Amino acid sequence: MTSPRRTFAIISHPDAGKTTLTEKLLVAGGAIHLAGEVKARGANRRARSDWMKIEQQRGISVTSSVMTFERAFDDLGVITFNLLDTPGHEDFSEDTYRTLTAVDSAVMVIDAARGIEAQTRKLFEVCRLRSVPIITFVNKVDREGRPVFELLDEIADMLALDVAPMSWPIGMGGEFEGVLDLETGGVSRPEGDSRNFQGKVDTDVTLPERFAEEVELAQAGYAEFDAEAYRNGDLTPVYFGSALKDFGVAELIDALARHAPAPRPQPAEPAPIAPEADEVTGFVFKVQANMDPNHRDRIAFMRLCSGTFKRGMKLTPTGHGKPIAVHSPILFFAQNREVADEAFPGDIIGIPNHGTLRVGDTLSERADIRFTGLPNFAPEILRRVALKDPTKTKQLRKALDDMAEEGVTQVFYPEIGSNWIVGVVGQLQLEVLISRLEAEYKVAAGLEPAPFDTARWVTGDAGDLKAFADLNRGAMAKDRDGNPVFLAKSAWEIGYVADRYPKVRFNATRER
Numbered sequence: 001m002t003s004p005r006r007t008f009a010i011i012s013h014p015d016a017g018k019t020t021l022t023e024k025l026l027v028a029g030g031a032i033h034l035a036g037e038v039k040a041r042g043a044n045r046r047a048r049s050d051w052m053k054i055e056q057q058r059g060i061s062v063t064s065s066v067m068t069f070e071r072a073f074d075d076l077g078v079i080t081f082n083l084l085d086t087p088g089h090e091d092f093s094e095d096t097y098r099t100l101t102a103v104d105s106a107v108m109v110i111d112a113a114r115g116i117e118a119q120t121r122k123l124f125e126v127c128r129l130r131s132v133p134i135i136t137f138v139n140k141v142d143r144e145g146r147p148v149f150e151l152l153d154e155i156a157d158m159l160a161l162d163v164a165p166m167s168w169p170i171g172m173g174g175e176f177e178g179v180l181d182l183e184t185g186g187v188s189r190p191e192g193d194s195r196n197f198q199g200k201v202d203t204d205v206t207l208p209e210r211f212a213e214e215v216e217l218a219q220a221g222y223a224e225f226d227a228e229a230y231r232n233g234d235l236t237p238v239y240f241g242s243a244l245k246d247f248g249v250a251e252l253i254d255a256l257a258r259h260a261p262a263p264r265p266q267p268a269e270p271a272p273i274a275p276e277a278d279e280v281t282g283f284v285f286k287v288q289a290n291m292d293p294n295h296r297d298r299i300a301f302m303r304l305c306s307g308t309f310k311r312g313m314k315l316t317p318t319g320h321g322k323p324i325a326v327h328s329p330i331l332f333f334a335q336n337r338e339v340a341d342e343a344f345p346g347d348i349i350g351i352p353n354h355g356t357l358r359v360g361d362t363l364s365e366r367a368d369i370r371f372t373g374l375p376n377f378a379p380e381i382l383r384r385v386a387l388k389d390p391t392k393t394k395q396l397r398k399a400l401d402d403m404a405e406e407g408v409t410q411v412f413y414p415e416i417g418s419n420w421i422v423g424v425v426g427q428l429q430l431e432v433l434i435s436r437l438e439a440e441y442k443v444a445a446g447l448e449p450a451p452f453d454t455a456r457w458v459t460g461d462a463g464d465l466k467a468f469a470d471l472n473r474g475a476m477a478k479d480r481d482g483n484p485v486f487l488a489k490s491a492w493e494i495g496y497v498a499d500r501y502p503k504v505r506f507n508a509t510r511e512r
Contacts, residue, residue, distance in 0.1 A: 003262035003275065005346030007082040007303075009099055011127070012109035013120045017139040021109055021243035021252075022067070022085045028249050029069035029081060066301060066332040066348045071253060079257045082348050094377050094425055095286075095407050096123060098359065100130040101373055102285040102303035102348065105260040107252065112140045112240075116154045124159060130373075133261060134159070134236045137252055142242040152222060152238065162223035162235040167251055231261050263346035266305045268362070268371045273305050275345035280307030280315065281364040282349075283371035284357050289402045289440070298402075299330065299350040300357035305371070309343040315363040317356065318370050326351055358405050360512030375509040376479075378455055379410055379423025382487070383430060383447040386419070392443050396420075399441040404480040409433050412455060412477040412485055415469075421450050421477065421487070452487040456494055456506040464503040472497075483510065 012018040065085040072078045084103055086096045100106065106127050110120065127134055136155055156163040229235040237255065241248020263275040266283070273281050286301040314323040329340045330350035343349050351357060360374045387396050400411040400420060409430075410423040424430055430447060437443045452475070458465060469476050469484060477485045486506060488494045498506050 003344070003346060004077060004079050005082065005263055005344060006079060006105070006256050006260050007084075007103050007263065007346040007348065008105045008107060008256060008260055009084040009086050009096075009103045009132075010107045010109060011086050011096060011100075011123045013111075013114075013117045013123070016109045016111040016114070016120075017243045018109045019085065021107075021137065021139060021249070022065075022083065024243045024246060024249045025081075025083060025253060026067060026069055028253055029071045066350070068331050068348070071257070073254075073257055076257055080347070081253075081256065082346060084348070097126050097130070097377075098285050098374055098407060100126060100132050101283075102301070103132065104262065104264050104346065105133045105135065105256070107135050107137055107256070108236075109137050109139050109243075110151075110155070112138050112146060112151070113143055115146050115151055116158050121158055128159075128233070131233055133231050133233050134161075135230075135252070135255060135260070136163075136236045136238045137248070138238060138240045139243055141240045142245050142247065148240075149217075149221075155236065155238065156222075159236055161233070162229065164223045164225040164230075164235055164237045165240075166225060166237045166255065167239045167241070167248060225259075227259050230259060263305075266303075266371055267373050268305075268369055270368075273369065273371070275306050277306035279365050280309050280313060281305045281362065281369055281371075282309075282315075283363070283374070284351075284359055284361040285374060286407070287357065287359050287405045289406065298353060298355065300353055300361070302349055302351055302357075302363060304343050304345055304347045304349065306345055307365070309347075309349070311339070311341045313365075315365060318360075318362040320356070324353075324356060328352055358512075359407060372511065374512045376410065376457075376512055377425065378457075378508040379425060380454060381424050381427065381430070382412075382421055382450040382452045382455065383424075384419040384421055384450045386446045386448050388444040388446065395441055395443050396437070396445060399437055399443055401480055403433060403436065408436070410455075411480055412487065413479075414487070415473050415476040415478070419448075421452070422447075423455055450487075451489065453490050454488050454494070456486050456488065456508060457510045458484050458486050458504055458506055460504045464501075468501050468504050479510075 010018050010022055067083045067085065068080065069083070070078050070080050082103075084099050086099050108120075108124065108127070110116065124134070138151065152163050152165060223229075223235060225237050226235055230237060237259070239248055239252055239255065241252065243249060265272040265274045268281075282302040282304045284300045284302050287298065288301070289298045309326075309329070311329055312325060312327055314325050316323045329343065330337045330352070331340045331343075332348070332350060337350070340347075340349055357363075362369055362371045385396065385400070387393060397420075400409070400422065403409050404411045412421045412423060414421060422430070422433060424433075434445065434447065437445050455477070457479070458468065460468075465484060472486065475487045477487055479485050486494075486497070488497070494506055498504070
């Protein structure tokens, strides 16, 4: 029997309409009655899935949100959707990567006018690294934009996948100048019918000859949809629509219910874990502090991989050896929560804790399983943290450790010198760091240039590592977990030092 769970991420470059689409999916699923982007005013206009202060100020998503909703289908029954809304900015691609470890499929949102952008390509590459099957949703087709065929070819070239157009924008044909161009007599439909074209041209729709030719050309020139090819990552179905105008959203939900994979086996040691296994297992892919600043809370997001979880169960985190009782597991809708009495493979639950659980932890009824594939990545920007009030040193360390666990930044404690160093992939992460230090921890701090450009985790035999560290103390540091790190002035220096110390390994990633 196929699981009624569909766990998927929504990914896109900024301003493609990802958060609006997220809200419309929630409206269509009955999780909310209004989409904040459309009808709310004032403070309520902020996107429901963007809860952090800097997100509301900048109008972008910089952290992943988890939302669960249900929808009933006549032939499928009730399907539970676990939707993970990811950061759109490329500076947060590491957070997106970790989120993709917890899903079985992804919806890539593309702006019809802007098409494929550099950061879109990076997000697609992240999907491909995780072997996550992709549904492409071309948004904002109610606006003037790129020619249809040009955009479809671009998607196919970027993904190196077959492309199967599953719907068709109606209006000025391939020019994206309107969805339902009824005023010009371009399309005739039964009253109230605003569906996209699905597959073949509907028999109850009368099309001008030039529109019909374009639809037939697309059907002939691109692959037909093949569910197995899509689930294997060899094909992407493409849906056209407008999240803002509620066009194509219902078709997208239907596609996720019918075609997106149910929970899949997850990579683990000593062997992959199948969702049908009886033992309850899961892994923490995200930790978020201060979602509710009034309570200074700390939530670990766990993807349930196998078994039936019951509220109050005792699970053992990796490496702890001591079971913890999960008394208050949470299901999420952005900042709104409800206690979950049970959960099934594919579900995402939040576990309140006080520092016990960290990103990468496996939780299981026994302690002999470890899920894999959640790495840290070497930072591309390093900065020193300058504390403006020296009495806040303790608060600063806690804040930096918290945000290192969340993946907002990485923190390095040099062997020589008192200035702690933070590492990030992109500049925007530094802005988030300073904003959250002040807003959530009441710590005023600044950032100064560091004498280093990047970092590498060093591994090897204990003797070789000690000899290397003793000779390079000025460039050695420890990360949040106490692992030795070499701080380099440039990529060239890394290569030079690696050649001099062949028995030491310089790693750009580290398994969490």
